[in-house]
Each structure stands twice: as structure tokens, then as C-alpha cells.
Amino acid sequence: MTRKPTLHDGEYLAPEDDWDLPVAEQLAAAAERHQSDTARRTGLDAFPAQAPTVQPPSPAQRSATSLVPHARVAQRPSNISTPTADDLFPKAIPVVLPFRDKLDYFPALASRTGLFQAGRFGVERDQATVHSPESYDLAFAGEALTMRDKAIWEACIQIAKGADDAAAEIEVSLLGIGRRIGAHNDGGRALDSIWSSLKRLAGAHVSVTLGSFGRVSGCLLAEARRENGGCWIRLDHVFTARILSEDTQFKMDSARRTALKTLVGQWMHDYLSTHGKTYKDGLDMLYLRSLCGHPCPSRRFPSIMKYALADLALGAPQLVQAFDIQKGTLKGDEWKIHIVRGAEMPVFEQPRRHAPAPTAKKSRRGGVSL
Secondary structure, three states, X not given: OOOOOOOOOOOOOOOHHHOOOOHHHHHHHHHHHHHHHHXXXXXXXXXXXXXXXXXXXXXXHHHHHOOOOOOOOOOOOOOOOOOOHHHHOOOOOXXXXXXXXXXXXXXXXHHHOOOOEOOOOOOEXXXXXXXXXXXXXXXXXXXXXXXXXXXXXXXXXHHHHOOOOOOOOEEEOHHHHHHHOOOXXXXXXXXXXXXXXXXXXXXXXXXXXXXXXXXEEEEOOOEEEEEOOEEEEEOOHHHHHHHHHOOOEEEOOHHHHHOOOOHHHHHHHHHHHOOOOOOOOOEEHHHHHHHHOOOOOOOOHHHHHHHHHHHHHHHOOOOEEEEEEEOOOOOOOOOEEEEEEOOOOOOEEOOOOOOOOOOOOOOOOOOXXX
16 A cells, blocks of 8 residues: 655755745655655556545635735736737838829929929939029939929829829829820830830939928839839829928929910920019029929020920910010020019919928026036
């Protein structure tokens, strides 16, 4: 008959780690060690006898005999479910562009600077060749952009304004873009020309100062992709959202501008659509030639401007009723242009985002400096 172990048996004496346990728990530990030793001697894998039943001590006994407080194991609440893939990788919040309900409003920097020029495309230019008013301090890197590129860029902005997420890749139709800008030819060469313009816009990097909002840099298009008969664009949504919210937005009659015959006339159309002054002293020919970026020699530019203003007075009499060119030296840059405006005045919206308030300088009180 197997003798019941006691705490006084040297063979079954509890190890030092168990000495601080209550008496009942020490008895249970001694019984487990006795069963393990008996199984080892007899070669059995498990001890068949039942373990002694030990009643758990009461809270009073536990507090009286225990030397070390018992740790409490936190139980997992039953109402917490296993996280899903959407919880671990939440979807990005869709980006909605400002002035979503006004498709024909565009930032002033596109018309008041030399960003889109009245010249030929395919000319590489660095930052030093871009002219703009001092308020914008515009810098440009990429292939030169023309007024046709501007019309296609405006079409992309209109498409992105109507998209559910302006930050995502947007599928576009080259034929649809051509119809938006008023193109009458939908042949292969016309569609290739639109695609070339999209590639130029994707490679155009702009850095500009937007008044008290500070400087902003980015691309007119972040990406343009064409494969398997489809075409996709993606905006630089951070840059686009800033120029649409932090710059004055002017209403542009793009269809009327596109119907004009000359690039200089198209450029002057947008320039006058964003300027309401009458310019009693006239406009400097050198200033306009530098700003519009026309590559002709200075002596030829007055005749080009005369033909463009005549086309503008015929196609957009709301802007130009009459004009006169005051001659100067043979060079042409010192000539003046006097324009009699029509009844149409610029229509615009102020920036929707408020500029940060200027920080007031802290004044130090008079007294002894410590």
C-alpha cells in the first residue's frame, strides 16, 4: 500500500520555490512530485491513480498564509472580434477638389504668368526663362507648354473635379478630351497630339508663391499612362488642391478662347479675362512679349500683336472693342498698346482657405534686463 506523502518526508520535501505557498497548495505540489517519481520507477508514461482532491483555500486563509500576492490574469472581453484586413489596412479617404461645382473656374497663375506660353512646343527650358509677376515668383522645369496644353490641362482639371477621388488614377478618353477643348478633328494624328500634350503636362514641375499661403511645388499631372487602347491620368492632388484653394479662381470662357486663330490672341484673351484695369498709360510691348513667351524677334512682335488683337476684337468683342498701338523705336519693345475694353469684366472667387494670420512680435516691457 502506497503511503500518503507528508511535508515531513525528506524525499518529498517541497523545493524552496514552494515554501511561500499556502499549506494546501504545498500538499498538492508534493502529491504531484510523488506521482511523477512513482511513474518514473515503474516505467509508466502516466500515473494511473487520481490526484488528491484539494479544496481551494478561502480568501481569509489565502491572505493569512500567502507571502506573495497572487497575480490576476486579465480576461479577454468576449465582445472583441478578430481584426479584419480593412481594420489593419484602412482605405484612404477620397480627395475632393475645391470648386467642384464650378468647372470653368481656374487659378489665376495659369493666366497671369508665363506658365502657358504663346509659342511653339517641344522647347526645353529651365527655371530662368519663365516670366511671371513678382507676386508669384514662378519657377518651371520641363518642356515648354503652349496654350493648347493649357486647354488640355483645364479639361483634366474638370474631369478630376467630377471624380469621386481626385487622388486616384482616372481613366480618360482622348476623344472626350478633344471634344471638351472644341477640337473638330478626331483622327489618329489629333489623338496623338492630345497624348503628347498629356506627356508634357506630366513632366512639368512648377514652384510658385501663393501670397501669404507660402510656396507650393508640384507637377501639373503626376502621371499619364496609355496602354491596351486606354488612357489614364493621375493628378498631383496635393499641389492641385492648393492652387485651387489658395489662389484666386477666375471664370474662363475656354470655348471662346479656343476659337481664336492665333496663340497670342488666345493668351491675350485669358490675360484680359483676369485683369480689369483699363491701363490708361498703355501696356508695354516688352512686358507682354516676355510674359507670353513668344519666340519671335522684338521688331516683329508688334505686327503679331496687332493681328492677334484684331482677331480678339472680332471673336471676343466683350473683351476688346478697339485698340491702338503707339509706335516708338524700331526695336519694338518700347511700343505701347492702348485697349478699349468691352463690357465684360473678370469674374472670380477669392481663395476659400484662409491665410495664416501674421504673428505679432512680442514687445518686451521696459525695465532692467536680467
